[in-house]
Amino acid sequence: RKEVEQDPGPFNVPEGATVAFNCTYSNSASQSFFWYRQDCRKEPKLLMSVYSSGNEDGRFTAQLNRASQYISLLIRDSKLSDSATYLCVVTKGTGGFKTIFGAGTRLFVKA
Amino acid sequence: NAGVTQTPKFRVLKTGQSMTLLCAQDMNHEYMYWYRQDPGMGLRLIHYSVGEGTTAKGEVPDGYNVSRLKKQNFLLGLESAAPSQTSVYFCASTYLQGNEQFFGPGTRLTVL
Numbered sequence: 126r127k128e129v130e131q132d133p134g135p136f137n138v139p140e141g142a143t144v145a146f147n148c149t150y151s152n153s154a155s156q157s158f159f160w161y162r163q164d165c166r167k168e169p170k171l172l173m174s175v176y177s178s179g180n181e182d183g184r185f186t187a188q189l190n191r192a193s194q195y196i197s198l199l200i201r202d203s204k205l206s207d208s209a210t211y212l213c214v215v216t217k218g219t220g221g222f223k224t225i226f227g228a229g230t231r232l233f234v235k236a
Numbered sequence: 237n238a239g240v241t242q243t244p245k246f247r248v249l250k251t252g253q254s255m256t257l258l259c260a261q262d263m264n265h266e267y268m269y270w271y272r273q274d275p276g277m278g279l280r281l282i283h284y285s286v287g288e289g290t291t292a293k294g295e296v297p298d299g300y301n302v303s304r305l306k307k308q309n310f311l312l313g314l315e316s317a318a319p320s321q322t323s324v325y326f327c328a329s330t331y332l333q334g335n336e337q338f339f340g341p342g343t344r345l346t347v348l
Contacts (some may be wrong), residue, residue: 168339
């Protein structure tokens with residue numbers, strides 16, 4: 126089983142739609158959680174950190190459920206420019222610091 | 237600030253050839269990483285460094301070597317390239333482990 130698992134998609138949604146991505150992680154000692162965005166043939170860039178209390182940045186909302194070991198990302202009012210791959214990232218510091226990247230979920234927003 | 241830069245951007249090698257990928261960062265970050273990214277797989281850590289003069293193995297270190305002689309530079313070497321090393325290579329750096337990682341633009345390597 127992969128340490129961080131995501132639905133690869135692709136998710137095809139119309140502009141203005143709300144779309145949600147989930148990510149599960151296997152190590153309960155995981156400490157930090159992030160969503161990165163990666164455009165086609167570009168490098169990953171941080172979209173937002175994920176906090177236990179949940180956090181929002183404009184149209185984006187991230188939530189963490191430690192008990193069930195999953196992270197979610199909700200995008201409201203999708204824009205064409207949201208088309209990208211979204212990477213779930215988990216870090217843990219027990220037994221040696223480690224950052225694990227999910228394989229990513231592809232999103233296509235169409236007009 | 238240029239952030240994280242990588243050279244070259246593209247390279248084609250023949251099996252058995254060697255090459256060095258250069259990563260440079262101007263953010264005074266202690267931690268630097270080399271990843272490879274293949275279709276359908278997440279970024280996989282090849283080697284990393286927690287400071288000048290130190291290196292450590294990551295998840296997939298075989299066939300690669302690294303050096304961090306200066307804080308701002310992290311070099312990745314392929315001594316004898318194999319087709320299985322065809323991939324996109326990303327360098328990243330961060331100020332503290334567990335914080336945001338800043339990535340370079342990547343190097344697309346094809347080994348024939």
